[in-house]
Amino acid sequence: MSVALQDLRNNMSSYKRATFEEEEAADNPVDGGMSPDSVEVGFRKGGIQLLGPLGRRTQMEVVLAGVLLASLLALFGCAVTLGIRYNKDPARSLCLTEACITVASKIVEALDRSADPCQDFYQYACGGWVRKNPLPDGRSRWSTFNSIWDQNQAVLKHLLENGTFNSSSDAERKTQFYYLSCLNEQHIEELGATPLIDLIAKTGGWNITGPWEKDNFMEVLKTVSGPYRAQPFFTIGVSVDPKNSNSNVIQVDQSGLFLPSRDYYLNKTANEKVLKAYLDYMVELSLLLGGDKNSTQSQMQQILDFETALANITVPQDERRDEEKIYHKITIAELQVCMGLLGGGLQSEHVHFHVQAVAWM
Incomplete structure (x- = not known):
C-alpha cells in the first residue's frame, strides 16, 4: 500500500499548473472535442479543475444577484x-x-351586492339605483342627470316664488318679475287678448282683426326679427366661416315651419288629421282675436296653403347633411339683391330657400 501511495505522489508531482492559453484552448475545443456547454472533471498539470464555462457562469450569477439585491x-x-x-x-x-x-x-x-360583477357588472354597479328610482310617469328615460335637473328646477322655483328674495342684480329681479307675472292668472284673464292685439297694431295691423298696412312688409319683418326675436321665412346670424376659421360671416339659412317638418304639409294623406286640427286651431285663435266668422275660415285656409308652398321650396333635412351643398358664399351686394327679391314678393319664382347664403362681414 505504501508503494501505491508513493507512485500516486510521483504521478501528481509530474503535473504542473495549466497556463491561461491552455485553459482558453480547453474552453474552445476543436472539431470532435467537447462542446462549450459541457462540463468535465479531470486532471491538469497543477491539480484538479472544472472544464467548460460553468465557473464563468457562476460568477455572472453572483454579480446579477448582487445587482438584484441592491435594486430591491x-x-x-x-x-x-x-x-x-x-x-x-x-x-x-x-x-x-x-x-x-x-x-x-x-x-x-x-x-x-347580490349580483355577481363577473357575470353582470351593470346590475352590480347600478342595480340598487334602478331599484330605488323607478321610471316616473310621463318620462321615457330617467338618469342621475334628470334627477339633478329636477332638483335644480325645484331650487330655482323656490327662489323665484320667494317674496322676500332681494337681489342686487337687475337681471335676477326681471326674471322673478317675469315668472310671477305668468302666475297671476286673474290679471291675465282681465287683460284677455288686449296685449296681443296692441302688438299686432304696432307692427302694422292684421286684416283678420282690422285695417292693415299691406305695403310695409320689410318694416314688419325687421320688427319681428329684431326686438321680438322671431325669424320667419329665413334665419340670420353671425358665425365662423366653415371654410375659413379666421373670419366671421353673416349666415342666412332657411327657417323652420310651424309644424315639425315639411312632410306634414306635403304628405296630406298620412297627415290629414294633423292638418285639419292645425286649421281648426288657427280659426279658433283668429276668432278669439276678433276675426269675422264668415271670412276667417277661408283666410286661414289661405295661410295653410301658403305654408305648404313654403314647405315645397325648403330643402329636406336629409339633403342638408352635405355641407358643400348648402355653402354658397356671396357678397353683401348680392345679398341685398336677394333681400330685394324677398321684399318684392315671397311667391316669386326667383326666391328659393334651398341655398345657404354666406356673405362676408
Missing part, C-alpha cells in the same frame, strides 16, 4: 419614503368631508 433595497427605500410623505401630506389623506361622505354613500347605495 433601493425600491424598498423609495416605498418607505413615499409612505412617509403620503402620511404627512393632508391633501392626500382620506377624505372625510361632508361632500365626500355624501357622494360615497350614494355610490354604495347604487350597488346591487
Whole structure:
C-alpha cells in the first residue's frame, strides 16, 4: 500500500499548473472535442479543475444577484419614503368631508351586492339605483342627470316664488318679475287678448282683426326679427366661416315651419288629421282675436296653403347633411339683391330657400 501511495505522489508531482492559453484552448475545443456547454472533471498539470464555462457562469450569477439585491433595497427605500410623505401630506389623506361622505354613500347605495360583477357588472354597479328610482310617469328615460335637473328646477322655483328674495342684480329681479307675472292668472284673464292685439297694431295691423298696412312688409319683418326675436321665412346670424376659421360671416339659412317638418304639409294623406286640427286651431285663435266668422275660415285656409308652398321650396333635412351643398358664399351686394327679391314678393319664382347664403362681414 505504501508503494501505491508513493507512485500516486510521483504521478501528481509530474503535473504542473495549466497556463491561461491552455485553459482558453480547453474552453474552445476543436472539431470532435467537447462542446462549450459541457462540463468535465479531470486532471491538469497543477491539480484538479472544472472544464467548460460553468465557473464563468457562476460568477455572472453572483454579480446579477448582487445587482438584484441592491435594486430591491433601493425600491424598498423609495416605498418607505413615499409612505412617509403620503402620511404627512393632508391633501392626500382620506377624505372625510361632508361632500365626500355624501357622494360615497350614494355610490354604495347604487350597488346591487347580490349580483355577481363577473357575470353582470351593470346590475352590480347600478342595480340598487334602478331599484330605488323607478321610471316616473310621463318620462321615457330617467338618469342621475334628470334627477339633478329636477332638483335644480325645484331650487330655482323656490327662489323665484320667494317674496322676500332681494337681489342686487337687475337681471335676477326681471326674471322673478317675469315668472310671477305668468302666475297671476286673474290679471291675465282681465287683460284677455288686449296685449296681443296692441302688438299686432304696432307692427302694422292684421286684416283678420282690422285695417292693415299691406305695403310695409320689410318694416314688419325687421320688427319681428329684431326686438321680438322671431325669424320667419329665413334665419340670420353671425358665425365662423366653415371654410375659413379666421373670419366671421353673416349666415342666412332657411327657417323652420310651424309644424315639425315639411312632410306634414306635403304628405296630406298620412297627415290629414294633423292638418285639419292645425286649421281648426288657427280659426279658433283668429276668432278669439276678433276675426269675422264668415271670412276667417277661408283666410286661414289661405295661410295653410301658403305654408305648404313654403314647405315645397325648403330643402329636406336629409339633403342638408352635405355641407358643400348648402355653402354658397356671396357678397353683401348680392345679398341685398336677394333681400330685394324677398321684399318684392315671397311667391316669386326667383326666391328659393334651398341655398345657404354666406356673405362676408
